[in-house]
Amino acid sequence: MKFKGGYTGKVMRINLSTREYKIQELKDNEIELLLGGRGLAAKLYYDEIQPEIDPFDSENKLIFMTGPLTGVGLPSTTKFQLSTKSPETGGYLCSNCGGDFGPQLKRAGFDGLIIEGVAKHWTHITLKDNEVSFGDATQWQELSSIKTLERLKEEIDEPRSAGLSIGPAAERLVRISFINVDSRAFGRGGAGAVLGSKRLKGIAIKGTGSIPVADPERVKQIWKDAVKDLRTSRANHTKYGTPQYIEVINELGCMPTRNFQTTYFEGADDVNAHAMKARYYTKNYHCFNCSVGCGMINEVKEGPFAGTRARTEYETIALLGPNCGVKDFGAIVAANQLCDELGIDTMSGGNLVALTMELFERGLITKKDTDGIEARFGSSKAMVEILRLIGERKGIGDLLAEGIKGVLIKHPEWSPYILSVKGMPFAAYDPRGFYGNALTYGTSSRGACHNVGGWTIRDELQSGKYDRWALEGKGRLVKQIQDNRGYIDSLGICTVVRGSMDFRDDPQSDVMEAVTGYGFTPDLMEIGARVYNLERMILNREGVRRQNDQLPERIVKEKVPSGPIKGKFLTREMYNEMLDEYYRERGWDQDGIPTEETLKKLKLKDLLA
């Protein structure tokens, strides 16, 4: 292999049906063109998961892939990627996660891990370097994802091992189930249910090798400089974590409130970072090699939810709090803990609870449907109980467990109240507040996601180049942010620290040279574009066209009724004007399909031949 560090060049493939495993080599030219992580995972998905395969089909696979920086001695080199067919959306899913699993996988000698087939009975896997063993997990059924991680650690019995697991919801094929990775998660898209369908309760891993880098001295220096930079540049993250944005997003008028009916939550003072710090915060959580430690571990000390504890992020607070009309931070922590135990995604969970509350308040469902729950906005009790019903597939929870797409298929008449794109429920920003964000949701490779889709708020607010309510220029902006994210997700580092190592829109070659001995730059942005186009080819193959890039009714039909951006609206025509510009910038045709010329320019024609 031509790279002097960062990669092992190998992928471990484990088949649950046959209990066989084998090691395969990665190709240099694929690494050169797709970098690693999200890029290589997308390529494997393209090659191996055909469009007609159902997410719960034995032929669906879980493709975990690290990037060249995963596990290397630099800040926050914690991330690894997953691609699989999503039970929640029914389409391509890429997902990004921290924790120790990715670094341990690399130390075990692998850039990637592929899980295929279906186990005959509930199983767990132990991976120690290149030794694979299968254990019986029949007795682990119904264990929470957290308890399962504890069992996995006991089984492997090695210091500093890592694990990933599912909770009981995934065993029941709840389509919003996550994979718990040492308290971080592959959250969105329901990947946990794919593990559930394969009867795989978890994987424990320990690697004893080291990860070579091309220039160890230079890497050490980059590490020191970056940590110094992060001390000031990310001090706010260390102090308040992502909950610092509750106040900000609310005052900017794009806080999802009562199922996105409005964009300003009057009770935000009770759930913002100051309230959290004063009454609930216990300590910071740090991912592998991270000096920032933006995770805020909170504990409820009094009241009906006393004793509950969770690492509570902005998205979770916004979607379980304001979006459900709930202003009790303790209830949000309790709901977060419950989601962790059941193994369901708080973001999709929050959206589904909010939908239920709106349907209930409109009289479209009654207590008969909700197992007697008075499902009104603002009720903490109802919020927590509906989540439990979803995780246990009881009452209306059985319908909600099919995910928002499943709900819409069963009840198309509820579409005015459903906020999703391509089957993925909205992230915690109302796109009527920042028009770039609308395009983000519409064109993200996995549905309405703010990360993969490109987080535009910074540029639309502070760069001075874009008015947040202008249409022009947003296509270019969104493409640029998506391409940046495309390569960051392929590197294996956390996006929060990227600036400290100059991984911006004009990346320098220093870090890549020091780690891999190969510059990759100035082409990292082009790699990001290639990854995005490869994903679009997958989506096209799965049937995605322009009509699937559209936004739900509420956003393009209703004006914001109250709050700081009262009266703002975005019509379908306005949205399509931005979409046209976006397609032009991407080199896609009017239907959202990359042109031959674009594929050629990005060398995708040859790569996929």
Add this chain to the structure above:
Amino acid sequence: MNMSSKEVTTSKIKVRVKYLSVLRDKTDRSEEDVEISEGGTLADIVSYLHGEYGIVLPEPQILLVLNGKGYNQYPEKLETKLKDGDTILLLPPVSGG
């Protein structure tokens, strides 16, 4: 209404200034109304913030937002004239995650 001499001088306007997230730690309050002369600009608020709290603007770690838009989106930047009832937000730089 019996106008006092102060009220007769109707040349003052009030703007609402909100301190969000970490900015609140610098000011120890979440918001206040600041009175400036009619025809006053964002620069007057900037000097108020300096005098009152020692906050020096512009600086990359603090965003100054006027009526929902970054100050640098207004053609006059800090020289933008303020109106009675305007809202100014001070917030930390934002980034996704």
